[in-house]
Amino acid sequence: MSSAKIFAIALLGALLAGCPQNTIPDPDPSDTAYGGDAGATTDGAGSGDLFGGETIDDPFAGELGTVIYFDFDSSEVRAQDQELVSRHAMDLINNPRSKVRLEGHTDERGSREYNIGLGERRAQAVRRMLMIQGVAGSQISTVSFGEERPDAMGNSESDYAQNRRVGFKY
């Protein structure tokens, strides 16, 4: 794949990641029932609307890409993405109260829970790179969605390439 094409994919990913997303209220993690007889009656008293809300998109997020892509079966940050990671590191160091969630993803091949592990490996590679540059560990969290949240739904090589990624979520 040419570097221009990689750049185009990265740019597309960055643009997509910058798009507004519907914010979903978190279900109360306590003893909540879905479906079934008792389902309708159980509800958490703490999940009222008072503290509900929506995230506001960072107007400058478009300047700084928020997705980086990985080679097949690799968790190594590619050379062309290292500057982007460094710029995120600078932002985080300059804004110590800012927090980032690194979301690791894989393509759809192979076993799902093992892919959760591979996605985590990618997120951790980015986390380590941020920390080496001075970002506090407390500013970073990681989550791996494995193959569960593909960006591209097809099953061509280019779809797979678009799904092997780590997203920066502020």
Add this chain to the structure above:
Amino acid sequence: MNEEIVLNKLRWITCVLVLLTGAANAELVIDVQGIAQPTPVAIVAFGWEGDTPEMPLDVAEVIINDLTRSGRFAPISANDMLQKPTDGADVDFSDWTILGVEAVVVGKVIQTGENVYKLQFQLFDTYGRRQLVGYRMFASRGTIRSAAHRAADMIYEKLTGIKGVFGTKVAYITAEQRGDERLYSLVVSDQDGENERKIVESTDPIMSPAWSPDSRQLAYVSFEGSRSSIFVQTVRTGNRFPVSNKPGINGAPSFSPDGRKLVVTLGGVEGNLDIYVLDITTRQTRRLTTHRAIDTEGAWSPDGRHIYFTSDRSGGPQVYRISVNGGTPERITFEGSYNARPRLSPDGTRLAMVHNDRGNFRIAVMDLERKHLLVLSTGQQDESPSFAPNSDSLIYATRQGGDGVLETVSADGLIRLKMASGQGDVREPVWSPYPRY
């Protein structure tokens, strides 16, 4: 194979398709691809004695579907029957042997109360001219389908010597696009795709369902709030509670044979995935593996002594096992570069896994004693094998036109059955243990 048999076979395949697509609420459509030659049998329409013109359920149809889907039997068409008795005393054996039918089932449903039904059936060996089993049970409108499956189980076991699994359930995950959102569901259905119910719905991914040994609960992973947590949910009531929501990965739950513990994968802040045993009541965890590699997808051996798991400590993923008391893991798989998601047969003799077969991810089963590996599926991205409780067949997910669909296959690879999904991407099927009657 002569033309007539081929035609007959085609006829019953088509028949099953029509029956099931016609049924209301059935998301799964069944398509049989039998390789073995099925035995001709006859299930006569059941008699009905009750208040209403029709019985609450066509019991014979349920039994016909069950036996047909096993791939081992070819129930003959009602049009070909020379007699249609509903009582064993009226069976004329020569009317059946002349058709080549080896076994005949007759029965009736008798209403004995407002919502009480007596279901009775008898199975006869037509050539031996004797009753093989006769049974009577009570049911309500809500349980008569289960009673019919139970009758099919008893017939199947008598004729094959293998315990039937028609009364069992299957849980699986679906993902559907709804506008801008992707909607994930955990679904429970009868093993024939009927009675389908969504028991969890979320706009965040749900994965890795696992049945408790008493088949009353399901453990699963949910990403609600963009973090992974493991929940245990009672299937009947829908009540659920979180059992693990530590920082980092909480994944791959699987119940211990006594139902008190789960083997889980935890990753922690540093993201080093290891195998832990989690006590469901106390929520205390005990770490079993400590390797830097990915250790995940733990599965308990049926005798409770070992945990089988996937690890890439040797490079690519392979299956290992470790004593539940800890110690040094022992590598189990050596054939090929990719073996993951181990699942033990309930009789403990075989190990199912996802195996990279010359570039294709397929379901393979290894005989644990002889170490022989048999590839059972034919797709390119098959995943999530799960044994039926009789250890005789497996269910797994495969791909068809981009979407996931479910297939079952006999453990010898001879009988494969497609369950094409009506809607969405269907994956991660898990076969329930036997129900408690």
